[in-house]
Amino acid sequence: TPEPAESKATASFVVVANRLPVDRVEHADGSVDWRTSPGGLVTALEPVMRRQDGAWVGWHGAPDEALEPFENDGIQLVPVDLTAAEVEDYYEGFSNGTLWPLYHDVIATPGFHREWWDAYRKVNQRFAERTAAVAEQGAVVWVQDYQLQLVPAMLRALRPDLRIGFFLHIPFPPTELFQQLPWRDQILEGLLGADLVGFQVSGGAQNFLRLVRARLRQETHRDEIRTAEGRTVLARSYPIAIDASELHELSASEPVAARAAEIRHDLGDPDVLFLGVDRLDYTKGLLARLQAFGELIEDGTLDVDKVAFVQVATPSRERVEEYRQLRDEMDRLVGRINGDIGRIGRPPITYLHASYPRDEMAALYRAADVMVVTPLRDGMNLVAKEYVACRQADDGALVLSEFAGAARELRQAYLVNPYDVNGMKDKLIEAMQDSPRNKARRMKVMRRQVAEHDIDHWASAFLDDLGKTGPKA
Numbered sequence: 001t002p003e004p005a006e007s008k009a010t011a012s013f014v015v016v017a018n019r020l021p022v023d024r025v026e027h028a029d030g031s032v033d034w035r036t037s038p039g040g041l042v043t044a045l046e047p048v049m050r051r052q053d054g055a056w057v058g059w060h061g062a063p064d065e066a067l068e069p070f071e072n073d074g075i076q077l078v079p080v081d082l083t084a085a086e087v088e089d090y091y092e093g094f095s096n097g098t099l100w101p102l103y104h105d106v107i108a109t110p111g112f113h114r115e116w117w118d119a120y121r122k123v124n125q126r127f128a129e130r131t132a133a134v135a136e137q138g139a140v141v142w143v144q145d146y147q148l149q150l151v152p153a154m155l156r157a158l159r160p161d162l163r164i165g166f167f168l169h170i171p172f173p174p175t176e177l178f179q180q181l182p183w184r185d186q187i188l189e190g191l192l193g194a195d196l197v198g199f200q201v202s203g204g205a206q207n208f209l210r211l212v213r214a215r216l217r218q219e220t221h222r223d224e225i226r227t228a229e230g231r232t233v234l235a236r237s238y239p240i241a242i243d244a245s246e247l248h249e250l251s252a253s254e255p256v257a258a259r260a261a262e263i264r265h266d267l268g269d270p271d272v273l274f275l276g277v278d279r280l281d282y283t284k285g286l287l288a289r290l291q292a293f294g295e296l297i298e299d300g301t302l303d304v305d306k307v308a309f310v311q312v313a314t315p316s317r318e319r320v321e322e323y324r325q326l327r328d329e330m331d332r333l334v335g336r337i338n339g340d341i342g343r344i345g346r347p348p349i350t351y352l353h354a355s356y357p358r359d360e361m362a363a364l365y366r367a368a369d370v371m372v373v374t375p376l377r378d379g380m381n382l383v384a385k386e387y388v389a390c391r392q393a394d395d396g397a398l399v400l401s402e403f404a405g406a407a408r409e410l411r412q413a414y415l416v417n418p419y420d421v422n423g424m425k426d427k428l429i430e431a432m433q434d435s436p437r438n439k440a441r442r443m444k445v446m447r448r449q450v451a452e453h454d455i456d457h458w459a460s461a462f463l464d465d466l467g468k469t470g471p472k473a
């Protein structure tokens with residue numbers, strides 16, 4: 001371990017994630033400021049960070065720019081610099097062009113490029129080194145997500161005194177798919193550097209345990225792995241959650257209620273409002289969902305004068321080819337449906353690319369009668385939980401893909417196979433026509449589930465388990 005790191009080491013709790021939890025704000029006079037970016041992870045970890053001299057290690061979002069550590073809202077932020085070429089190969093390439101599609105059932109074809117892998121390794125090493133330099137003796141380190149799967153082992157090599165946790169926000173794939181990866185063993189070994197590896201659902205943990213046994217010949221007993229060097233690594237599921245009470249209260253507020261009514265009015269006061277909210281991503285099942293809705297109008301099951309579908313789809317990863325393609329396909333599909341079956345003042349689909357503040361999101365959720373969440377594969381899906389949390393009178397209905405992690409917990413949703421367009425059409429109708437009594441019964445159970453398992457519960461479940469593992473400092 002290089003000694004100079006010792007002098008700067010000040011944090012007893014370190015979060016390591018691809019991005020820092022801040023966005024850059026540039027003022028008219030050219031000065032630069034940082035604003036905490038909204039997000040569940042930041043909200044959940046802020047109190048722990050403040051209690052414990054926390055630091056957050058991550059990229060600041062500007063390629064080819066070197067930044068010194070700084071403080072924001074009482075949290076020490078430790079920037080990791082990336083060159084434009086590294087953003088292309090490590091982030092857009094290996095993270096979003098290889099791992100993302102591979103871990104989501106190869107819905108899109110993963111690219112296996114050696115130069116992407118080289119950049120991934122190099123950038124992971126840099127994250128590990130930055131972390132090693134800020135973590136004090138015996139500190140707890142929590143590494144986040146698929147962009148950083150090599151960090152646990154790299155960090156352990158530098159700092160065997162640390163307690164290291166890792167959490168994967170996306171699915172961990174079936175063994176047959178994972179084994180396509182030319183660097184499969186390196187990824188497994190990278191993760192095994194942690195004391196605790198967390199997954200969204202138990203199926204992910206099981207896939208991981210199976211691979212570790214089959215490929216690395218490590219012994220496992222239930223959720224424990226004995227590594228070759230005699231360490232114990234735990235693999236468990238921790239379904240991520242939301243700040244349910246905050247969102248419920250926001251949705252109950254007078255301005256949000258008024259805005260929800262206004263949204264419905266502006267849409268022409270439809271009898272039934274369907275809503276979809278997603279990042280514009282091929283895993284989210286947007287095309288089949290809108291196709292199902294369009295067909296229901298075309299075949300006369302739904303009346304275009306009485307229903308409306310609002311689809312919010314925020315563009316993301318636009319430098320990756322598959323995302324550009326999807327955006328074009330969506331433009332075509334929505335244009336065709338609206339052009340074919342719309343009437344003046346009645347486009348069946350209102351399609352929006354905007355990114356909204358929390359209160360507008362709450363108003364949309366509150367306004368919707370049927371929330372449509374139909375990903376082809378999703379680690380968890382927070383939108384489904386957010387809709388449930390926003391219910392005020394246990395009205396509304398959630399149509400949810402079986403292939404979202406959230407379907408494990410939200411059993412009372414109208415569950416669908418998103419590959420089955422006819423099945424989806426039937427479910428949309430069932431969700432819409434079910435009796436208020438049935439809807440209330442289902443929603444009540446789900447609302448309790450979401451309220452009782454909130455984001456604080458998630459973070460403390462993980463950190464409590466992590467605290468019981470690893471080296472005794």
Ligand code: ADQ
Pocket residue numbers: 169170240277278279312313314353354355356357361378379380381382383384386
């Ligand atoms: P995502 O794939 O981004 O997350 P999701 O869990 O639905 O998917 O989270 C999206 C978040 O962004 C939600 O909080 C939602 O409210 C917000 N959002 C979406 N569109 C928005 C818009 N137009 N304006 C404002 N906010 C918007 C990944 C995994 C998921 C996993 C999460 C957390 O893919 O499976 O649930 O991480 O672990």
